[in-house]
Every structure is written in structure tokens, then in C-alpha cells.
Amino acid sequence: MLPNHGRVNIELINTGSELLLGRVLNTHQQWICRRLADLGYVVTRQVAVPDTARDIQQAVREALERAQLVIVTGGLGPTSDDITRDLIAQLLGKKLVRDPGIMAHIEGYFAARQRPMPANNDVQAMVPEGALVLPNPNGTAPGLAMRVGAVGKVPQWLILLPGPPRELRPLFDADVVPLLQREFPLAAAFVCRTFRSAGLGESAVQEKIKAPLEALVAAGLEVGYCARVGQVDVRLTASGAQAASLVQQGGSVVRGLLSANIYGLDDEVMEAVVVGLLTGRHQTLALAESCTGGGLANRITHVPGASAVFLGGLVTYSNAAKQAFAGVRAETLGVHGPVSEAVAREMASGTREKFGADYALAVTGIAGPGGGTPEIPVGTVFIALADASGTVVERRSNVYERALFKELTAQQALEILRRRLISA
Amino acid sequence: MLPNHGRVNIELINTGSELLLGRVLNTHQQWICRRLADLGYVVTRQVAVPDTARDIQQAVREALERAQLVIVTGGLGPTSDDITRDLIAQLLGKKLVRDPGIMAHIEGYFAARQRPMPANNDVQAMVPEGALVLPNPNGTAPGLAMRVGAVGKVPQWLILLPGPPRELRPLFDADVVPLLQREFPLAAAFVCRTFRSAGLGESAVQEKIKAPLEALVAAGLEVGYCARVGQVDVRLTASGAQAASLVQQGGSVVRGLLSANIYGLDDEVMEAVVVGLLTGRHQTLALAESCTGGGLANRITHVPGASAVFLGGLVTYSNAAKQAFAGVRAETLGVHGPVSEAVAREMASGTREKFGADYALAVTGIAGPGGGTPEIPVGTVFIALADASGTVVERRSNVYERALFKELTAQQALEILRRRLISA
Numbered sequence: 001m002l003p004n005h006g007r008v009n010i011e012l013i014n015t016g017s018e019l020l021l022g023r024v025l026n027t028h029q030q031w032i033c034r035r036l037a038d039l040g041y042v043v044t045r046q047v048a049v050p051d052t053a054r055d056i057q058q059a060v061r062e063a064l065e066r067a068q069l070v071i072v073t074g075g076l077g078p079t080s081d082d083i084t085r086d087l088i089a090q091l092l093g094k095k096l097v098r099d100p101g102i103m104a105h106i107e108g109y110f111a112a113r114q115r116p117m118p119a120n121n122d123v124q125a126m127v128p129e130g131a132l133v134l135p136n137p138n139g140t141a142p143g144l145a146m147r148v149g150a151v152g153k154v155p156q157w158l159i160l161l162p163g164p165p166r167e168l169r170p171l172f173d174a175d176v177v178p179l180l181q182r183e184f185p186l187a188a189a190f191v192c193r194t195f196r197s198a199g200l201g202e203s204a205v206q207e208k209i210k211a212p213l214e215a216l217v218a219a220g221l222e223v224g225y226c227a228r229v230g231q232v233d234v235r236l237t238a239s240g241a242q243a244a245s246l247v248q249q250g251g252s253v254v255r256g257l258l259s260a261n262i263y264g265l266d267d268e269v270m271e272a273v274v275v276g277l278l279t280g281r282h283q284t285l286a287l288a289e290s291c292t293g294g295g296l297a298n299r300i301t302h303v304p305g306a307s308a309v310f311l312g313g314l315v316t317y318s319n320a321a322k323q324a325f326a327g328v329r330a331e332t333l334g335v336h337g338p339v340s341e342a343v344a345r346e347m348a349s350g351t352r353e354k355f356g357a358d359y360a361l362a363v364t365g366i367a368g369p370g371g372g373t374p375e376i377p378v379g380t381v382f383i384a385l386a387d388a389s390g391t392v393v394e395r396r397s398n399v400y401e402r403a404l405f406k407e408l409t410a411q412q413a414l415e416i417l418r419r420r421l422i423s424a
Numbered sequence: 425m426l427p428n429h430g431r432v433n434i435e436l437i438n439t440g441s442e443l444l445l446g447r448v449l450n451t452h453q454q455w456i457c458r459r460l461a462d463l464g465y466v467v468t469r470q471v472a473v474p475d476t477a478r479d480i481q482q483a484v485r486e487a488l489e490r491a492q493l494v495i496v497t498g499g500l501g502p503t504s505d506d507i508t509r510d511l512i513a514q515l516l517g518k519k520l521v522r523d524p525g526i527m528a529h530i531e532g533y534f535a536a537r538q539r540p541m542p543a544n545n546d547v548q549a550m551v552p553e554g555a556l557v558l559p560n561p562n563g564t565a566p567g568l569a570m571r572v573g574a575v576g577k578v579p580q581w582l583i584l585l586p587g588p589p590r591e592l593r594p595l596f597d598a599d600v601v602p603l604l605q606r607e608f609p610l611a612a613a614f615v616c617r618t619f620r621s622a623g624l625g626e627s628a629v630q631e632k633i634k635a636p637l638e639a640l641v642a643a644g645l646e647v648g649y650c651a652r653v654g655q656v657d658v659r660l661t662a663s664g665a666q667a668a669s670l671v672q673q674g675g676s677v678v679r680g681l682l683s684a685n686i687y688g689l690d691d692e693v694m695e696a697v698v699v700g701l702l703t704g705r706h707q708t709l710a711l712a713e714s715c716t717g718g719g720l721a722n723r724i725t726h727v728p729g730a731s732a733v734f735l736g737g738l739v740t741y742s743n744a745a746k747q748a749f750a751g752v753r754a755e756t757l758g759v760h761g762p763v764s765e766a767v768a769r770e771m772a773s774g775t776r777e778k779f780g781a782d783y784a785l786a787v788t789g790i791a792g793p794g795g796g797t798p799e800i801p802v803g804t805v806f807i808a809l810a811d812a813s814g815t816v817v818e819r820r821s822n823v824y825e826r827a828l829f830k831e832l833t834a835q836q837a838l839e840i841l842r843r844r845l846i847s848a
Contacts, residue, residue, distance in 0.1 A: 293725025301717025
């Protein structure tokens, strides 16, 4: 269920044939929706349409029938497929007039870059009569905001924004947010918090917390679940005078019931949590990866500052590499095979010793599609963690295609290390 | 202007409050639109709505007024915000019936993973009467396809797909594409071919091929460019009786002018091309990574069959690891510093020797944000390739944020190896 804290219906229209041909990801959707949600406003619908007059006008007309605020992105540039400005003026029955301020800005923009101004840029100085111009310091086409009517005391606005993210984002923060807060003040406070959990499936998480949260839900708390690879996010939101209290009480329930399964808040990722825990303890980590093939090291090294705690890793894909670099004994490989508890154990303890690390994580498994046996079927993984107290090994069954198998296994290994770090 | 080869109006509805709260990127939009475009179909509108009954039903009802094919993603899971199945049945006036085949699949899914089946999973076995069940080998909720009517001879279909990409994508290729091609055969032949190039920027690619392709473009060939990390895709499409000939002629021009810069076709990725070349030669590879931190090994090991040619890798984040595992000399580190041509060279030759590999790639660089010097500024990378003939080192300047820096560097390293393999 989508909360409707702001009372204002907001619709987002993204124009651009490249979106519907699948050539680019629509990052505007996530960025604008996220910005608005963090301010307590919620987008009620997002639509992408191609750069054709009929489609753009139809989408805007429909949105204006439902929403108090309609935001349109793209189509304000100088080329032939940039037609949004004209179409909107036409739809609203407004004349386009030339804005000398914009013209001066565009001329200055090219002059500052010592580039001649192509003639077609002057269309960007045309503005539907009465529109507010939202300056674009990072490009030539300004944003445009038009008050198109009102329903009772609630005004209705249509805002056009340039397509390039590096132009849209600063302009949105500088001009759209203040306009929104002035024209559509929030009726009530709004609070949002996400708890990220690992080690439980989506149904299991819901089974644990749903009933205990029911009284708070009846009082206005909203609960959302989102399953990701090896983790489930629980999102608590509320609005009104009780918002902070409801989310705080809900958070206590979630923390109490999911306890150590919660690894982080909001946008935290597992690898950053693990690097943070190691950094706080001044401890170090080394890795030995077989089936994750470097995926675990890749995630750890995505975290800025990882070099302070991460000594290095081995990707021991062959048996020879397991022996030469991780110190696995030939006998162990011969007797147990490379995908075994015994080999995982020796990989972890050998790697810890060779790197001189406080912790070593080792992973060996069988991604498939080939190579399984009745005892060690495809999807089998052994994850070992070595530290000063010894080595433990866990066995998992991750029956998924290759990329997901690697990602899930890496997530499980990080979770095993995180559990050790918070309990140590 | 959006081409409309397929004549069929296709609308995509993505459900999920997390989309409108900006919690996740809508990758379905790009993936599905892209797949359809490559087959000659074009999505005419995409809509995202929250998980609320009113919004989902309204969006589906509106789409069915405009489109012959409506694809809805998400909301088929087991939890309380997964309401799409029920709402669609209600909207179409269909009863939900329990499908024993799906129930057996769900039970088997949990059994294979040795996990108990939570009770709420059985809602996923409920199916609107008469719907086609599209099996989901990677999850519990199947896709559902319903013929909801016809306009003249053109049928109208509504297809519901599970939200997780790892479930949706294989299911889409296995079941939705054949259904689409059967129910909505293209009015005219449609041919699409993508050439993937490395080593040239987007403008450079366009400068080489734009003019020579003009006559074919005048005859109906469409040319699209897409810049990605370390590569530029050139997409040739045509429809009608001359489609195959136009794309074939265009392909000859592109191949002739971009020649060795073309590393693959359509969806081929660089790591798969490199693994394929090594496999064909029965040669082996080892890696030593500093700044890419396992990203290169991770890509190589994404390729099924990589274990036949990939012996292993070292992630030598610390100086001690560079010495102990890759055989870099303390003196070299002391004199030249870890980010230097000399260290890259010793990392590659030492790693090749220690693994006994035919080729070794080594990468050392400085991702930043800290640590740069006037001689070795942030973004500097040294990539070394060792083989039986010796070791070569290339220097690059990749001034990007951390994740992009790693990805681009890995791509450049693979391209250096690919060039050697095709010229050897």
C-alpha cells in the first residue's frame, strides 16, 4: 500500500523514445521519486511515452485530470525530437513568447565554452506565456513551471524539466523543491525507515513481524517488504502527528523480533557494514574464493576505505591453485574432492595464515550446470570462516543460475562474517 | 520518432510501491523494452503504479482500452502487498482456481532447497480461470497469460509476470516471446543486428561509419549508437522485404571500417569472447588484480566453462600480498611505488609463472578519491599482459567514481588480452 501523506497527487511523465526502445535505464524515475519520498511526498503514477506529439499530449492531458502536480522530463533540447515545449503550449492554449533572459543565458553558455552557438538553440528561449522560468546553470534549456488551474484551494502545477540528469538534478533541488513546499505544504509530518535483514526469506520475515505489528498498523503505520538477493528489506512509514512515534515503536518491534538478522538501515549494503565493523575493530580480512570467482573480493573492494582492512584474496579456481596459494593439502583434495567441508576448512585456515589476517573467509561450491553428484549436487556450497578461535564451515544449497548463485553465495559468506563480528 | 514495425500496441505496467518511493531502479522497463525492440515490437507506453488495488486496476483497465498486449510485472509473490493476481481476476470477472501443477512445483522448490514451505506460499498456486500458466523454474510464482478479447482478427492478451528479474527474464524468453510471435506475427520482416566495439568513443565510431552508411540509410536502414562502459554498440535495423539485405550490407560496411574494434555481436560480452578464444586455443589465464579488486576475475568466472581456461587470480590489495603471492620484489615497490609500470610488469610475469599459465593479466591503479600525486594522479591505471613472448604494459587515465573506474579498467584489460589473442 502506498502512503498518501502529502495529500497531493503527483504524476511523473518521462518522454523519450530511447526509453521505450530499452536503450537507456530510466534513472529519473528513481531519483525524482526518491527525492520526493524523502520529503514526504509520493508520486502516484509514472509514465514513459515516446517523443511523438500524440503520446506526449495524451499522457499530459490524462495526468492533469488526476494530479495536482505533473512533472514532465525531457524534450526541451534544440533538436527535432525535442517537442515537449511546443506541445504543452498548444495543449494549454498558450502562446510561446521569447524570453530575453534565457536567450542571454544560452549565448553566455556557449561564449563561456568558446563554442559557436548553433542556430537551433534559440528555440530554447521560447516560453509558454506566463510560465515561471527555472534557471539551468548546467545546460541551455531552462525548466518551466506553469500554474494551470486550481481545484478549490489546491493549485495545479505543470513542471517541465530538461532530460540530462546533470542538468535536471541541481535544478530540481534548487527550484522545484521550494516551489513544491510553498504550493503544496505537507498536511502532516512524514517519517520513513528501512530495516535490512539477512538470513530469513520474505515469508519468514513477514511471519515473525506481521501479527506483532498489527496494532501499530491499525494506528496508521505502513509496512512494506522487499525481497532482494540474500536479504529482505522491511520499510516502515507513517504520517501525521504520531508519525515519528509510530515508526519508532514499529522499529522497536522489528528490531526485537528480527534482532541479529537486521544488518543495516536504509541504503546500507552488507559489504559496507562488514568493512565498517572490521575498521572499528582494527582487524583484517583475507579471502579464498572458488565458486564465487572474485565476486566476494569485488564487493568488498567497492567500499571506499576497504584497503585499511582488506589484505587481499585468492581466486583458486583450479586444484593446483588451491594447493599452491591457499595451502590446501593434495591428500585432502584427493580424499574429499574440491567441493567439500574439509577443503573449505583448509582454504580458510591456510589463507588466514598466509595473509596474516585476523579473519579469512573461504568459499567452494558447484555452480553448475554440470558437475554435480548425488552427494554433492549442483548448488552445493561450503563457506568457511577462520579466526584465532578456529575454523567453522557451513553448508548451503543455492540452486540458481550462475550469476545469482555467485551473488547469493557471496552474500551468505558476508553474513557469516558479520555474525561473527557482532558476536565477538 | 518511434518506429512501429509490429503494428501491435504494447503497454507495460510495472507494479510496486518501491518504484514510486524511489527505492529501486526499474530495470524491467529497459530489459523488456529492449528485448521487444530487438524482436521488432515496440512498447508504446510504460506505466508504474503503486501496490494499491485502485491504481493497479485503473492502469490495467486504461491499458486494455489502448493496447493489444498488456504486460504487468510484480505483485505475484506470497506476501500481503502481492495483490496483482486477485485484482486482475476481479477486473476480468474470473474466478481464481487452484492449480495442482503449480502447487507441486512450489512444494518441490522448497524441498530441493531443504527449506520448510511457509503456509502463505499456496496463494501462488491460485490462477484466474482459463489462464495459461507460464512455468517459473527460478522461483515459486508462475507467470500467467490471459486472452481477454479481440479487436477484429487481432487478439488481445494480458500477461502477468513475477517481479524478480532472475525469474522474469528466463520466463519471458522461454514463454512470452513464443506466445507473442504466434499471436502477433509481424506484418513485415524485421531484422536487427548489433555490433559491439571496443577501443573507440561514440563520436569516433560515428565519424567512421556515418557517411559510408548514408546510402543504405536513405534506402531504409536504421542506425543506432549506444555508448556503454568501455564499448560502443552499433545497432542496425530494417524492416520490409529488403530488411535482411539492408542489414547485411550495413554490417559489411561496419565490419570493414571498425574491423578489429568489433569484439562481438548482439548480446556477447567481452569476457565470454575472451574465454571462447582461450578455449579454442587450449590456453590458460591467470590474473593479478589490485585496483579492480576481483572485478576482473568475477567477470571471467561469470562465463560458463571458464574453469577450463581460468586457473585463478590474486587480489593483491596490500603490498605484502603483491610480494608474497605475485612475486613482486620489495625493491620494485620501494623504488617505483605500487601504482607503477614496473610493479604491473612484475605482477603479470610473476603471476604467470606461479600459476603456470599461458597468459597473465595484471592491473594496478589508483581509484581515489584520495592518494593521487602529480605524477600518478587519481584515475591512473597500469595494465600488464604477460605471455611467452614477454610482458607489455599500458597506462590509462580513468577518472571516474569507484564502481565505474573498476568496471572500465576491467573492460580495458580484457580488450588488451582479446587483441593479443586475435593477433597471435
